[in-house]
Amino acid sequence: MNAIALRVVRAITETSDAVSLELVAESGQPLPYRPGQFLTLRIPSDRTGSVARSYSLSSAPHEDSPLKVTVKRTAGGYGSNWLCDNAGPGTTIESLPPAGIFTPSSLDTDLLLLAAGSGITPVISILKSALAQGSGSCTLIYANRDEQSVIFADELTELATAYPDRLVVVHWLESVQGLPSLPTLTGLLANWSDRELFMCGPTPFMDAVVDAAAALDMDRGRVHVEKFVSLAGDPFADIEVEDTGDTAGVEVELDGATHEFAWPRSSVLLDVLLARGVAAPYSCREGACSACVCRVVDGEVKLLRNEVLEREDLADGYVLACQAVPVTDTVRVTYE
Template identity: 45%
Template sequence: MGTQQLHLTPVEQAPSSASYRLQVAEVIDETADARSLVLRVPAELRERFAYKPGQFLSFRVPYAGKLLTRCYSMASSPHCDALPKVTIKRVADGRVSNWMNQQVQAGDWLEVLPPAGHFCLSQSHPSAGEHELVLFGGGSGITPVFSILKSALQTSARRIKLIYANRDEASVIFKAELRQLAKANGERLQVVHVLDSVQGFLTAAEVRQLVRGHAGAEFFICGPGPFMDTVEGALLALGEAPARIHVERFVSPPDPDELLAQEAQARAASLDSACESLSVELDGQRHEIACQPGDTLLQSCKAAGLAVPSSCEEGFCGACMCRVEEGETQLARNDVLSAQELATGWTLACQSRPSSARVQLKFPD
């Protein structure tokens, strides 16, 4: 993928919608198959690239005449790190992850979308800081979890337990930093390593044992699918509240041709929609707007001049999440929302189209 390297110039907005060119300030080799990229954000973009602990950045990389989009979580903390840092683990046959690990150097320019994601440590919720944190990271899933861990240590007095699963000791990302943090924070931070090569894969019984005495904690889980399913299932079986269980699943968007085909199919299927009005609550204000057949909720909002939140517009970042309070919609693509969120009315404005005469939406404050 070396011949596809980006050669981007400073600060002007990149050609792709909502993306910008950022320079790589530093490259850190974390393990044999993972590295971190520290990004320099110019002063005029700092507000645009302000982020919450646990969020990710989306990168657009040219490959074989197409732009491939990949999301990588930030391992840095906005509370104690001067610059944002993403960590990328090499994936077998991964076009972008291998290029990031092999070709990108300090000084290169990358096309980046602003931060997105809802796998976040909340500082504004009324109960924020009251519950202890139990964090589960598997492999490169440690990345957003590490951001949350560092931020919680910096901004609260919460007790934290990290359960970190890896293939073997050589695969442990941030090993030295975790050791230093555990030493500096005493009994407040407990780090438990689980190595597949020694103990085997984490089981539900082991999860129950590890969380004993931590009922009512706030849980964050990120890692391979089977790992997350095991942990989440064990917590739910113990009666932990779903609202306090946060799960982040890494996904790769389809290639551009596939996205275009999906969009055309979804638009054609919605042309007969009888939607007559769209009611949108944004920043506490209610707006009554028109909706055109075939348009997504996001397209209708933008056509009406509403500055609703959005970023990738491809269904994988979650920036345009909103709740359907009345009416019906059809969601064409979803790589973000959980079954519980879908059941409680959440949708993605960029991928959802009205399927009833009236639809009422609310964007979160």
């Protein structure tokens, strides 16, 4: 378990139900991350000892500032309510390293960004990074219940003012325009359908955006969706791998190094990698995020659970290491 101790240095009220927490590592060491990534936090619980919840980073790597996660209260949501009510300057929270693949391959690409509600959190990290460090144009379509629900309203205004030739911000307010429908979204997206698309928000919103993108024949490989599912297990728990003797051979390419070893068929790939000291990326360990995604280049695996990969991703060989068990006698995997 590679947990990091983070200390809250400031709590910022964004809206009546959203708070941003600025965090620094207790070690004093900077924590590298990419725009659009998230942290998985270990939140104390009187009932279970702790619960794990993932929150996107709303800060951007180029900013000379602490890490920042933005948390919006959800009805009955233990993690979000605990953080909003209890986390303040001096609070220490354990976290897994930044993770996730909801991040542009190039900041120079023209981007179409869609967010609803707290889905703005990873999107604004991407937006700030692209504007400050890239050369492309960005369009943000941001849906909210009403004007008071708009998170980062002032920051978005400042960005639009600072980059008038490269940024268009379109606000969609349910109180004024109603819920965005498929025809409406299709019309909105049509002006920028040749761009790389990143979206985050409630599932019905993202499903409608995916359908609108399909109606416009947008390249599915250029449509990126960030999904979160509440975690039931404990990704902070120690890893245990049983050597049953029934194994497959696996070759894994990660960070420029190649690792070869026996893969017990009863264990998922991520557990085997971690048990052998390989620093493979992960977060939820439940197939509910994309942090551990890798690609099978030879052989076959089976996924025990999959909440995030689409049919097209699977067809391209992408799998979740935390849910993959071997089918063939040999498997080759790459994280590159």
